[in-house]
Amino acid sequence: xxxxxxxxxxxxxxxxxxxxxxxxxxxxxxxxxxxxxxxxxxxxxxxxxxxxxxxxxxxxxxxxxxxxxxxxxxxxxxxxxxxxxxxxxxxxxxxxxxxxxxxxxxxxxxxxxxxxxxxxxxxxxxxxxxxxxxxxxxxxxxxxxxxxxxxxxxxxxxxxxxxxxxxxxxxxxxxxxxxxxxxxxxxxxxxxxxxxxxxxxxxxxxxxxxxxxxxxxxxxxxxxxxxxxxxxxxxxxxxxxxxxxxxxxx
Amino acid sequence: xxxxxxxxxxxxxxxxxxxxxxxxxxxxxxxxxxxxxxxxxxxxxxxxxxxxxxxxxxxxxxxxxxxxxxxxxxxxxxxxxxxxxxxxxxxxxxxxxxxxxxxxxxxxxxxxxxxxxxxxxxxxxxxxxxxxxxxxxxxxxxxxxxxxxxxxxxxxxxxxxxxxxxxxxxxxxxxxxxxxxxxxxxxxxxxxxxxxxxxxxxxxxxxxxxxxxxxxxxxxxxxxxxxxxxxxxxxxxxxxxxxxxxxxxxxxxxxxxxxxxxxxxxx
Numbered sequence: 001x002x003x004x005x006x007x008x009x010x011x012x013x014x015x016x017x018x019x020x021x022x023x024x025x026x027x028x029x030x031x032x033x034x035x036x037x038x039x040x041x042x043x044x045x046x047x048x049x050x051x052x053x054x055x056x057x058x059x060x061x062x063x064x065x066x067x068x069x070x071x072x073x074x075x076x077x078x079x080x081x082x083x084x085x086x087x088x089x090x091x092x093x094x095x096x097x098x099x100x101x102x103x104x105x106x107x108x109x110x111x112x113x114x115x116x117x118x119x120x121x122x123x124x125x126x127x128x129x130x131x132x133x134x135x136x137x138x139x140x141x142x143x144x145x146x147x148x149x150x151x152x153x154x155x156x157x158x159x160x161x162x163x164x165x166x167x168x169x170x171x172x173x174x175x176x177x178x179x180x181x182x183x184x185x186x187x188x189x190x191x192x193x194x195x196x197x198x199x200x201x202x203x204x205x206x207x208x209x210x211x212x213x214x215x216x217x218x219x220x221x222x223x224x225x226x227x228x229x230x231x232x233x234x235x236x237x238x239x240x241x242x243x244x245x246x247x248x249x250x
Numbered sequence: 251x252x253x254x255x256x257x258x259x260x261x262x263x264x265x266x267x268x269x270x271x272x273x274x275x276x277x278x279x280x281x282x283x284x285x286x287x288x289x290x291x292x293x294x295x296x297x298x299x300x301x302x303x304x305x306x307x308x309x310x311x312x313x314x315x316x317x318x319x320x321x322x323x324x325x326x327x328x329x330x331x332x333x334x335x336x337x338x339x340x341x342x343x344x345x346x347x348x349x350x351x352x353x354x355x356x357x358x359x360x361x362x363x364x365x366x367x368x369x370x371x372x373x374x375x376x377x378x379x380x381x382x383x384x385x386x387x388x389x390x391x392x393x394x395x396x397x398x399x400x401x402x403x404x405x406x407x408x409x410x411x412x413x414x415x416x417x418x419x420x421x422x423x424x425x426x427x428x429x430x431x432x433x434x435x436x437x438x439x440x441x442x443x444x445x446x447x448x449x450x451x452x453x454x455x456x457x458x459x460x461x462x463x464x465x466x467x468x469x470x471x472x473x474x475x476x477x478x479x480x481x482x483x484x485x486x487x488x489x490x491x492x493x494x495x496x497x498x499x500x501x502x503x504x505x506x507x508x509x510x511x512x513x514x515x516x517x
Contacts, residue, residue, distance in 0.1 A: 042278075049275065058386040065317070065380055068387035070325035087284045088275035092384065093510030094284050100517065101296040185382045186304040186476045186516025189312040201380060201388050 026156060028243035033122065036113040037238055040173075043109065044215060046102045047176075049086030051212055053095035056080055061209055065200035074206055103180060110173055126158055127167050133160035149229050152248035169218050172211050179208040301514040314450055314475035317378040322458060323389040326381070328465035331420035331437065334485055339419055347469035352453070356415075356491035359406030366469045369455060372396045377450055383479040384511065393473050395454030399447045402491075407443065411491040415440045415498060416472055419485035422505055439483040440495050440503040440513070441474055450475045453486065478515035480506045 029037075059077040060067070067073070082088045086098055117123040140160045143150070150159055158166070181187050182195050182204035198204040226234045230246075237243035275281055283289045333339075342350055347366050355361035376394040383389075398414075416439045423435025445451060452473040455462060462468040467484025474481050481504075495501070500508025507513045 046278075046280075049280070054386070058383070060387070062387075065321065066323050066388045066390045068323070068325075068327040068383075068389050070327065071323070083275075086275050087280045089281070091510075093506075093512075096384075096512065097290070097293040097296070097510075098280070098284070100300060100512075101293040104296050104299055181517075183382070184304075184517035185314065185380075185478060186308060188380075189314045189476045190304070190307045190309070192315045195315070201382065205386060 023247075024245040025242050026245055027241050028156075028237040029241050030120070030122070031241065032113070032116040032120075034238055034241060036109050036116075039105065039109045040113070043102050043106045044219070046086055046098060047106060048212060048216060049084065050095045050098040050102070051208075052080040053085035053087070053090060054092060054099060055209065056085065056090045057092045061206040062202035063199065063206060064202055065195075067202040075209075103177075106173065107177060110177075114170075123167075127163050127170075129160050129163045133163060136160050147228055149246065151246040155246050165218060165221070169215065172215050172218070175211045176208065176215070179204045179211060183208065297512045297514055300517050304514075304516045308476065310444070311448055312476075314379055317380065317390050319378060319392065321390045322378060322392055326389045326391045326457070326466065327383075327387060329383060329385075329479065331422060331484065332465045334418075334420035334464075339485075343464060343468070350469050350487070352470060352486065353488045354401060354405045354491075355488075357408040357411035357493065358402075358491055359408060360404070362401065362405050364401075366455060369396050369453065369470070373400060375449070375452060376456075377452070377473075377475070379450070379473070379475050381479055381482065384506075384515065392456075392458045393452060393454040394456035394459075395452035395470075395473065397449060398451045398453055398472075399449065401453065401489075402446060405491075407491060410493045412443055412493050413440050413491070413495055413503070414443065414446045415490045415492055415495055415503075416483040416486050417488040417490070418483050419487055435505070436499070437483065437485070437505045438499060439472070439481055439505070440492075440498075440507075441472075441477070441481060443491075445474055445476065448474070448476070476516055480504070480511065481515045 055077065056079045059079060060069075060073040061075040061077070062071055063074045079090065082090075085095070087094055114123075117127075137160055143159075144161055149155070178194070179198060182198050183201060188195050188201065195201055195204060198207060233244050350366050352364045352366075352369065353361070354364075373396070374394055375397050376392065378390060378392040381389050381391060418437040418439070420437045421435045422437055441451075450473070454467075454471050454473050455469060457463070457466050462471060467482075467486075470486045471484040472482050472486060492498070495503045499505075502508045503513045504511075
């Protein structure tokens, strides 16, 4: 019972009917997490694709306030291929329509998630690492490298690297919104301090790209971990909430 | 158990790989959706949300950042039209725009026609601001010109006026300027009256202390600093105050707007 409580909301409700010897099914993800997760997944996919399409219009990144063909580029990129961009042909006007519509979806979805997660204490309980978690970082890194996934009681809660990765993603998404807004000439007049704090309008644009790149890295690792931990069980737990706890090794 | 995990890993790997190899846009029919008029209307809703949010956040007359002379871009990239060309414009250049007239009419009580020399004698404002192109690059330049609000006060804006339409001498569809205001490809732009009244909104005639050169819009261009580069119309000949721009050219309020770009270019 004590174990149940400390395991947090993730392992909150046990499906009575499923408690049979050797196969424990728990209710892993609350519905607001599941709904916002899939909206977020689709939104990030479209924002990255349309963002790369927008970047094709001028694939050079600078540091500071200004930067164009005549200035020193911080990063020079090539045009992104059609199969990666949204829509699948380079068109700045259309890509901007996609990007700004789904930027709003990202913000609204993110605010809903943040409010629910703070009020339900999901962030405080399931994501914020405990001192014990932080001490376990080295062993958790070793487990991840050896592809050893938690089993039994340990699988009912997020491990410390998961907690840090999810919190990191939250920060990165906030960073995307802030750097995106800092590129707006309208918002620059309303909040010039924001642009200065980021090192200038072109720095904000460069950071916007680097943060997006970090999100793509997160998604790659996230998908790999889902694949390794068991696609069907993991994806089902994010759709229906039901999660089969991997048995302890005997 | 280990076998199932491995099988699941394989399924996951294949699904992930398929997702990466297949065209991102094809998976959810992004191209077909983009071509659909009703879906475009859904996407266009974002423009209205952005406009009303920015109107809410921007205090009236919130000033765009101004920079030091040392911040000025050594090379200010010119874009769009580099030279309107054509016999008529070439003659204007040769005559140093002595015959160029700026006409302000439409929903005003006193239509005005001003030469460049007359504009230069009016009170002016100088500002060093950042020009943000929709493509993503930025350049910093110094501008001197007549505050548009001053010209509008002189012309007397009628209460029904909501927008200003700027007719330019350049044609972006490759044709040299024929002087027609609504011929295909003719550059034009429009802004809201409240943006026109902003103290930083200028009809600029000098750039970095020298008369505007041809690539940057000689002899007159618009500076509306809270918006992107394509709103900064060059080679301006005529400003018309209107209540509605839906009957002008393609009906979207500007050359680039008629080509799919947002009318509100604050982001």
